[in-house]
Amino acid sequence: MNNTATIGHNSPVKMTARGVNVFYGAKQAIKNVSLDVSREHVTAFIGPSGCGKSTFLRCLNRMNDTVENARVEGDIQLDGQDIYSPAMDVVQLRARVGMVFQKPNPFPKSIYENIAYGPRIHGLARTKAEFDVIVESALRKAGLWDEVKDRLGESGTAMSGGQQQRLCIARAIAVEPEVILMDEPCSALDPIATARIEELIDELRGRYAIVIVTHNMQQAARVSQRTAFFHLGTMVEYGETSAIFTNPKETRTKDYITGRYG
Amino acid sequence: MATVMPAEAAPQARTPTDWQAPDMQRRIAARYRAERNFRFLGLAALLLAGAFLVFLLGTIVRDGWSGFQRTEVQVSVTFDPAVLGVDPAAARGPDGLTILRRADWVGLMLVSANRLGPAADAVSEAAWVRLRDAVIADPALLGQTRTIWVPATSNIDLLAKGKFDLDAPAESRGVSDEEVSDWRLLAQKGLIRTGLNTTFLMEADSTDPELAGIRGAAIGSLLTLLITISIAFPIGVLSAIYLEEFAPKNRWTDFIEVSINNLAAVPSIIFGLLGLALFLNVFNMPRSAPLVGGITLALMTLPVIVIAARVAIKAVPPSIRDAALGVGASPIQVVFQHVLPLALPGILTGTIIGMARALGETAPLLLVGMRAFVTDVPQGFADPATVLPVQVFLWSDDVQRGFIEKTSAAIIVLMLVLLLMNSLAIYLRNRFERRW
Numbered sequence: 150m151n152n153t154a155t156i157g158h159n160s161p162v163k164m165t166a167r168g169v170n171v172f173y174g175a176k177q178a179i180k181n182v183s184l185d186v187s188r189e190h191v192t193a194f195i196g197p198s199g200c201g202k203s204t205f206l207r208c209l210n211r212m213n214d215t216v217e218n219a220r221v222e223g224d225i226q227l228d229g230q231d232i233y234s235p236a237m238d239v240v241q242l243r244a245r246v247g248m249v250f251q252k253p254n255p256f257p258k259s260i261y262e263n264i265a266y267g268p269r270i271h272g273l274a275r276t277k278a279e280f281d282v283i284v285e286s287a288l289r290k291a292g293l294w295d296e297v298k299d300r301l302g303e304s305g306t307a308m309s310g311g312q313q314q315r316l317c318i319a320r321a322i323a324v325e326p327e328v329i330l331m332d333e334p335c336s337a338l339d340p341i342a343t344a345r346i347e348e349l350i351d352e353l354r355g356r357y358a359i360v361i362v363t364h365n366m367q368q369a370a371r372v373s374q375r376t377a378f379f380h381l382g383t384m385v386e387y388g389e390t391s392a393i394f395t396n397p398k399e400t401r402t403k404d405y406i407t408g409r410y411g
Numbered sequence: 412m413a414t415v416m417p418a419e420a421a422p423q424a425r426t427p428t429d430w431q432a433p434d435m436q437r438r439i440a441a442r443y444r445a446e447r448n449f450r451f452l453g454l455a456a457l458l459l460a461g462a463f464l465v466f467l468l469g470t471i472v473r474d475g476w477s478g479f480q481r482t483e484v485q486v487s488v489t490f491d492p493a494v495l496g497v498d499p500a501a502a503r504g505p506d507g508l509t510i511l512r513r514a515d516w517v518g519l520m521l522v523s524a525n526r527l528g529p530a531a532d533a534v535s536e537a538a539w540v541r542l543r544d545a546v547i548a549d550p551a552l553l554g555q556t557r558t559i560w561v562p563a564t565s566n567i568d569l570l571a572k573g574k575f576d577l578d579a580p581a582e583s584r585g586v587s588d589e590e591v592s593d594w595r596l597l598a599q600k601g602l603i604r605t606g607l608n609t610t611f612l613m614e615a616d617s618t619d620p621e622l623a624g625i626r627g628a629a630i631g632s633l634l635t636l637l638i639t640i641s642i643a644f645p646i647g648v649l650s651a652i653y654l655e656e657f658a659p660k661n662r663w664t665d666f667i668e669v670s671i672n673n674l675a676a677v678p679s680i681i682f683g684l685l686g687l688a689l690f691l692n693v694f695n696m697p698r699s700a701p702l703v704g705g706i707t708l709a710l711m712t713l714p715v716i717v718i719a720a721r722v723a724i725k726a727v728p729p730s731i732r733d734a735a736l737g738v739g740a741s742p743i744q745v746v747f748q749h750v751l752p753l754a755l756p757g758i759l760t761g762t763i764i765g766m767a768r769a770l771g772e773t774a775p776l777l778l779v780g781m782r783a784f785v786t787d788v789p790q791g792f793a794d795p796a797t798v799l800p801v802q803v804f805l806w807s808d809d810v811q812r813g814f815i816e817k818t819s820a821a822i823i824v825l826m827l828v829l830l831l832m833n834s835l836a837i838y839l840r841n842r843f844e845r846r847w
Binding site: 210212215217240241242243244247248249250252254255256257266267270271317320321323324 | 660728730731732733734735736737738739740741744748749753
């Protein structure tokens, strides 16, 4: 089995992972995973619970650093730069590789403040006018502007779950990241809010490299152009989404997408 | 075996449960009975606790209420410069204040009190202070005659408040026949009144109950608690932040955690011994000072604040930390811009409760010398001082009858302050509590 999955089709590569192993204490959660993340596409990670797809995602912006006992081996590069090298500033990395989490987690502050926080700590704006521009453009990109423009001072936690998640996406967009990682962003949302987020992901495609972890195979099929199937800590198969869903090479992939387990 | 028991024949076939069977009905009745009994016991326990509380507060308020009142005697005073031994011209001069302060006020008081006739002894020993203060406030009084209200002795005060049982035999009622007749005489002439006890609220301790006040101890408590909070709060909160957010989880931090929990349970007098041995004997810090008392109480309060702050920090959902890290906040920014503001209400609640405990603490302060008899209101952190609970302890120990109501009055003051602090803690918790 060829464990190194490349994107092919001359697609520009944003991030590369080579021989990544992740350990939680003595337990190995990720076994020798190598793949490339396309700059222009949405990449989906699918697989049953506990397969390591979220763990791998969190390696891409070093969120695993905060996990006790977690150890990451291997080589992960962002634009050819090793993100685990001492020369990489992790704070800057997380600004360049933004993240949206499973459960909407807006700050318990105003909508405006939720968006303005990232740009403020990175010094991306100084005057109120500059912040206003950033907040409006981020909310517009997240398709939230028309819903909230009259109540920017209200708490971000007072919105509906779907709005909260789009606020979190807007918050990630506000620092102009290069990659957006989404860890099951719709798992806590109803179907209508989910559809709205999926549309949004489609709109953001091309502007940002997007990696999405999902439980929902239909969602992966709908929003992504590249799909990686994880199982028991290994990456079983990686390729174009249409190929994975219509013509999987591995039997495990086939069994999973046809609903035999998972 | 020819006959087969039905149960053996068909072990799976259970008879349908008869919910109306007498056995079942009995069980249901027993369940209801148990619940009724439990509710009754709970209610009884609550009522008993409430009754104890009402009894405690009731007796304290009953005994202490009159401590906020005092009896005064009206005397007619002629501010005769000759009796005072001052030259009226010099008293108006540049050194007038010094001259007036040195005048023979005690002599003037004696002369004035004698005008009361047989009831001259009803005037407190320190009544002359009133005369001095009146003239210093208005030097034009020199040479004039005025009626002035001066404090009565403690026994006259207690007589006026009806604290003595006058039907009891003279030798066992604690007050002499002369004092009783003095009081009757003054009352007949209308030369006696009972009003707000400003002395109690504005002065420090005294050997005479009618001159003793709570202010010295209250300021002592305030100064002590200022030291305590300014040491315990920052150290406690920073320790909690470090332990929760930054410290590696290993055997050392486990050991520190267990130690902190143990320290919170150490009897407070042990901290007093530590304060005595370390701050007084090794560092030679001033005895009886709010500085030393405050540091000692800070050591005692520290573990309480660390534990409360850790709980509050732990209660901030990890998703908030993820969110902040996810937009590129540094660990310090995560802590100070997100975790700490959200944990602050809990931290403040714990701190106020710790401070309330420190305010009510007596034992460790006795050991660092804060049980001193201090007749001045402390002016600074190194002045000799006492604190409210120690003042209560000192007065409750005093043999003079007049201190009984002062003790209860001091307890009322202490409890009002504690009530205020706990109310603030509850307010902060309700006002800033967030739900995720």
